[in-house]
Amino acid sequence: MTETLSRIDFxxxxxxxxxxxxxxxxxxxxxxxxKRAEAVQHLGVEYWxxxxxxxxxxxxxxxxxxxxxxxxxxSKVIAAGGNVHWANDAADARRIVLEIAQRHRAQRIVKVKxxxxxxxxxxxxxxxAGLTALETDLGEYIVQLDGSRPSHPTNPSLxxxxxxxxxxxxxxLGVDAxxxxxxxxxxxxxxxxxxxxxxxxxxSGGNFLIAETGTLVLVTNEGNGRMCTTLPPVHVxxxxxxxVIPDWNSLTVLLQLLARSTTGQQMSSYTxxxxxxxxxxxxxxxxxxxxxxxxxxxQDARARETLLxxxxxxxxxxxxxxxxxxxxxxxxxxxxxxGAILSAQLLGVQTAGDLAFASSLCGACxxxxxxxxxxxxxxxxxxxxxxxxxxxEPPVAxxxxxxxxxxxxxxxxxxxxxxxxxxxxRFAQAPLKRGEWLPSLPPPANRWTLARQFPKFGxxxxxxxxxxxxRGEKRDA
Ligand code: SF4
Numbered sequence: 001m002t003e004t005l006s007r008i009d010f011x012x013x014x015x016x017x018x019x020x021x022x023x024x025x026x027x028x029x030x031x032x033x034x035k036r037a038e039a040v041q042h043l044g045v046e047y048w049x050x051x052x053x054x055x056x057x058x059x060x061x062x063x064x065x066x067x068x069x070x071x072x073x074x075s076k077v078i079a080a081g082g083n084v085h086w087a088n089d090a091a092d093a094r095r096i097v098l099e100i101a102q103r104h105r106a107q108r109i110v111k112v113k114x115x116x117x118x119x120x121x122x123x124x125x126x127x128x129a130g131l132t133a134l135e136t137d138l139g140e141y142i143v144q145l146d147g148s149r150p151s152h153p154t155n156p157s158l159x160x161x162x163x164x165x166x167x168x169x170x171x172x173l174g175v176d177a178x179x180x181x182x183x184x185x186x187x188x189x190x191x192x193x194x195x196x197x198x199x200x201x202x203x204s205g206g207n208f209l210i211a212e213t214g215t216l217v218l219v220t221n222e223g224n225g226r227m228c229t230t231l232p233p234v235h236v237x238x239x240x241x242x243x244v245i246p247d248w249n250s251l252t253v254l255l256q257l258l259a260r261s262t263t264g265q266q267m268s269s270y271t272x273x274x275x276x277x278x279x280x281x282x283x284x285x286x287x288x289x290x291x292x293x294x295x296x297x298x299q300d301a302r303a304r305e306t307l308l309x310x311x312x313x314x315x316x317x318x319x320x321x322x323x324x325x326x327x328x329x330x331x332x333x334x335x336x337x338x339g340a341i342l343s344a345q346l347l348g349v350q351t352a353g354d355l356a357f358a359s360s361l362c363g364a365c366x367x368x369x370x371x372x373x374x375x376x377x378x379x380x381x382x383x384x385x386x387x388x389x390x391x392x393e394p395p396v397a398x399x400x401x402x403x404x405x406x407x408x409x410x411x412x413x414x415x416x417x418x419x420x421x422x423x424x425x426r427f428a429q430a431p432l433k434r435g436e437w438l439p440s441l442p443p444p445a446n447r448w449t450l451a452r453q454f455p456k457f458g459x460x461x462x463x464x465x466x467x468x469x470x471r472g473e474k475r476d477a
Contacts (some may be wrong), residue, residue: 035264076214081277113137114205151327154313355385
């Protein structure tokens with residue numbers, strides 16, 4: 001049975017001194033966008049577009065033939081000495097991982113960065129069972145140390161500045177930490193190396209699963225993936241069923257797309273292939289294949305292309321909404337454009353359908369996505385499901401959404417009413433206004449201000465528009 005799903009409450013983040021999230025997010029996403037653009041130019045735009053088309057076709061073929069490739073994958077993993085477990089939902093996956101840990105009396109666990117592990121809240125389950133689970137990707141390590149959550153699919157600590165990280169290391173690790181990336185990395189490296197050597201079990205996700213040989217593919221830039229999956233005696237990989245691809249030829253296409261889209265590299269620093277158990281390496285390899293709502297997504301022919309995603313993070317980097325609000329604003333594990341469509345479906349449109357509205361429909365993500373996820377069509381489709389009712393959920397959009405939509409329709413239909421409303425808001429906001437911002441709004445708008453400030457209501461746009469008309473600039477519109 002599927003467990004009750006809910007949004008994530010990020011209020012606990014505000015217990016810490018929040019870093020300048022917006023500035024860091026804008027700076028880091030823009031850097032990533034530039035690097036990706038350079039990598040695509042270097043390869044040649046025409047070749048890149050052919051690769052994208054090939055990537056799309058490979059992923060779509062795999063998704064529509066899961067019945068063929070998943071059993072093939074299972075038999076190959078078992079033939080190579082591994083174990084395969086099927087998890088229907090998050091609770092199933094957590095139970096399987098805990099049972100493996102308990103069977104091996106594992107106390108110390110090292111982990112490779114995995115969004116799916118966040119999706120199933122694995123760290124919380126391990127902690128509640130008295131086990132120590134340490135994230136070893138530098139970004140995840142920082143986020144875990146801060147008691148927070150990743151804000152980006154591939155760059156979990158994207159919203160931090162080096163000054164904040166230095167302060168965090170001083171507070172939590174008790175070391176002298178200068179705000180210098182190389183020095184901070186060295187501090188983390190020394191701490192983590194001890195943990196790799198002491199760990200009883202390693203846990204990873206997986207970027208791809210190759211059906212023809214039963215191979216798990218891990219793509220990292222820090223080498224921590226190899227440490228986690230080779231040093232401890234047991235390795236458990238928890239991977240979504242949609243990650244399966246037919247063969248190694250498919251992988252060569254997808255790896256070219258992934259590295260360039262994620263970091264602008266031609267190839268990631270470490271690409272690790274794990275096929276069952278090895279002579280030198282973990283004695284046991286367990287692959288947990290997780291559904292957790294994915295087959296439900298596949299049932300909707302208009303939404304299934306959501307699962308084409310190879311989690312490169314490029315759509316978040318290019319997204320003007322993500323750049324302004326950061327990943328935590330989505331209130332879900334998956335953020336950015338892919339989060340808007342994936343979370344709305346994994347959690348159900350009743351719980352997270354509002355995410356489908358968190359887009360200007362500018363289409364930048366459509367042009368950027370290496371596997372051509374058709375975001376605009378999917379967002380419109382999910383908006384329709386959110387408002388008109390979801391055939392997989394009870395057909396009721398939240399009352400506040402319906403009331404807001406109705407009020408907006410009326411206001412936009414009558415310009416005098418819209419203008420009147422903005423004048424009222426300008427006066428009504430006075431007790432809440434602090435400079436240019438509204439730091440705290442009453443319910444239900446407080447869901448926004450719990451995590452960030454809201455800009456004050458103003459009439460600048462209409463004044464500008466009138467002046468522009470008076471200057472006769474209308475024809476440039
Ligand atoms: S949807 Fe496309 S751009 Fe976004 S993370 Fe997935 S593969 Fe990357």
